[in-house]
Amino acid sequence: MIKKLVSISLLLVMLSLLGAGIQAQDDIETYVLGIPLPFTGSFGSFGQDFERGILLAVSQMNAELEAAGSNIRFDTASADTEQTPEGAARALQTIAQTTGAQVVVGPLTTDEVLGAKQFADENGIVIVAMASSGPAASIPGDNIYRVIYPPDTFSSKAFATIALERGHENMVVLHVDDPFGNGMNEQFIANFQAGGGGEVASFGYAPQSTELSTEAAAVSAALAGFGDNAGFFCVCFPGAAQAFVQVAQVDPILTTVQWMGNEAMTTLEMLEDPGHAQTLINANFVTVSQSAASTPLTPIFNADFVAMFDKEPGIFTNYAFDAANIAMLTMLAAGNDGAAVKSMLPFISNHYIGTTVQAYLDDNGDQAIASYGIRKVSDDGTAFEVIGSYNGNTDTITYN
């Protein structure tokens, strides 16, 4: 009996070795694309949606490669960044050490990207970030490429231009206290005052905050101190933005001034509470956003995504899809080697048109084409609708 078992197991082992041998004969080469994204935390749903966008790009690419008889295939390896810089560094390390990946698509926020930067630079790993936009990560010569979404130098200027156009003399800013929020705040103040604006009062909130009544009280008091012609600018992540609007909707001052806000706070969840939607409508809320941009490939991407995952892609998901394609195309041209990918990526992305806009990288490895939509809450309070556009390269606003 034991003999039988032993011989069967031996047979199985031999078969599996044989299988490996057959595969080896086929000579398929696998390139690994790392996916360090926040899969937990308040950005967890973003991270999971972005991952789906990347998996769609990879499966389409593999199908094309197989049809063309190529011996190269792409595989992915995901790790959770936990939405913190330390977590991002850990995630990158895990991916690199377990799979040897040379290129990663992600992480999400500027905070996380900067957290992962040191490990990437030291180990020659190329970071292709899809949605990070904080000016703090605009660094020439490093391993970070931000291929689609332009840095906030443009959008902060757009917000300053809108504030001035609205006739605000003074502004109050509430921003998340991280590289993204601080950068946005500083550049907004600089642009606003350069354009003739007056004083700006800024309040930072701690990134993990889930309750913002103290902050709302401070913002409200500062607005009251400025008197008429003061405006409010919110640079918040979605969860904190929800908590803030929850308090602000019953604030006597905040309900009487005009608001602007960053793109990340304009999620559909924000409008699920009719009170929140009405607050934003009353406040004449506008945002400057990239996600409104589209190309002829956008509807095709949407259809493919629905076919594969049986759900609509979320906001920015096509950015992840485009970033993954740029990364894979560069790897096909340069090989599975970080240094080669780093050198060739600007050339490839400058010749790429995907589902968003054309990519054109500046000396920092950041998207240089800045064409935004201006959006507000629709009158029925169910969606954000485009009311105009902002050209970052010429600093001009056009309303529809």
Next chain:
Amino acid sequence: MPLLQLFNLRKDFGGLRAVDDVSLEVATGAIVGLIGPNGSGKSTLLNLIAGSAERTAGRIIFDGDEISGLSADQVFQRGIARGYQDPSLYLKMTTLDNALLPVKSQRGEHPWYAPWRRFWQKQEAENARAAAGVLEQVQLLGHYDSLASDLSGGQMKLLEMGRSLMGSPKLLLLDEPTAGVAPNLAYEIFEEISRLRQQHGITFLIVEHRLEILFDFVDSVYVMHLGNLLAHGSADDIASNETVREVYFGD
């Protein structure tokens, strides 16, 4: 039939045998003394009976049921209460609270009744009345609202005994009830014990060093030495027993 029977009870602490094959009986309604030099295993024996120490071997039969292996609160529910040499009271609770703690099956113990006063008010009043009766018996009624820490040593002993009564015990295990108590009060404590036996039919097993008082009240006495039972008999027998005198009084 005896109220309490021990069969070959044994307790080892590591290599040390604190109680070695002790078998004894306590008759219903009796006052039984347990004496012996320090370290002879008396307190350990009480702990084994009360369920606060786990036996190594042997059986404990109480009121016809085997209770070996039950936890302390289960043993208490069967009707055995234990007193301590140093009064173990809740010093930061009032005298009345201390007396009310052991009362069995109070409705206010349940979180679904506790918020509604009318579900337990009547029962609580009855319990308080019973507690007042017990406190009066041990002459502490005037101190019902004092913190236990404000009582004198003797009063603490009496409160401890009163608290034991609140659980309507059949058997009281007392560990040196007169330790640290003034001589006149010590005699009073034993008179109280005697009265409790008469009025409530409570059985007592008492560890005591003041033999002159103990011998006036007991029906029989067990003598322990080095974990073993050395002798058993009436107070007079024990007082005149040569072996006992040797190990106990050293002469």
Next chain:
Amino acid sequence: MPSSLLVTSLVNTIQIGSLYALMALGLTLTFSVIKLPNFAHAEYVTAGAYAALIISLAGVLNPLIIIAVAFLVGALTAVVSHLIVFKPLERQNVSLYTLILASFAVGLIIRYILFTIADYFNIFDLRIAIPLQILFRTGSLILTNLFAWVAPTSIVLVILLTLLINRTALGREMRALANNTILARVIGIPVERVKNYTWLLVGGMAGVAGALWGLQSAVSPLMGWAAIISVFAAAILGGLSSFPGTILGAYVVAFSENTIMLFLNFSYGVDLAYKPAIPFIIIIAVLLIRPQGLTQLLKRAGELGR
């Protein structure tokens, strides 16, 4: 500091302080009766909040029913974590450090279960959407029905819990356990049952706090964890044993995080992002200067409930 800001911040202090008190009393109870500084306490709050959110999304908008469901789910989570983890560990007589680590682990497990649920239904950062009504309005302050629910409900529950501890048989037995568990067993207090009931109350209170938190802010899987340090600060101010001390501590922490923080911001430009540091500063200061907390200020100090 302008008077309108002062008034708003004091209103926030009352609201947040009441919620902290509700959570911190539970922590104090677990610490004194069960002898466990329970870091999983945060997750009972979150569990209650998600229970409340889910039934509110299902169309139940009666705050009383929402609060009752949150109580039940919070209580269930706490009792289950006791029966599955803490009770077996206590049986094995493990050290306090082991228990603390276990409480961290239990917390993590519950948190990630909640993450999974939130992810499945895609319910992040949502509010328990009871329709908003304005009850009172001046130029600088608006009070809504949410304030009328959150603060009074917490205060009523805090008072009820205090009465329960000081006036009922269950409370008497919990106080006894807090002082001496071994003696409690010897004098016939059903120790295991009292512990189960303690967990039930503690979890229920935490669950209600979560629901109320979700009424005034938003529900996310991290909300309890984000509040736990403030809650611990409140309990430590109470010396981890005294009820009035803990309640006072809760309002002191909320006052520091709101009024004092805003004052520092307004007068000295201290960034609001330092707010999360306040409870840490309080904890360290209390442990260094006054480890017994605020208890000694009160008569009959040191006993649970007093």
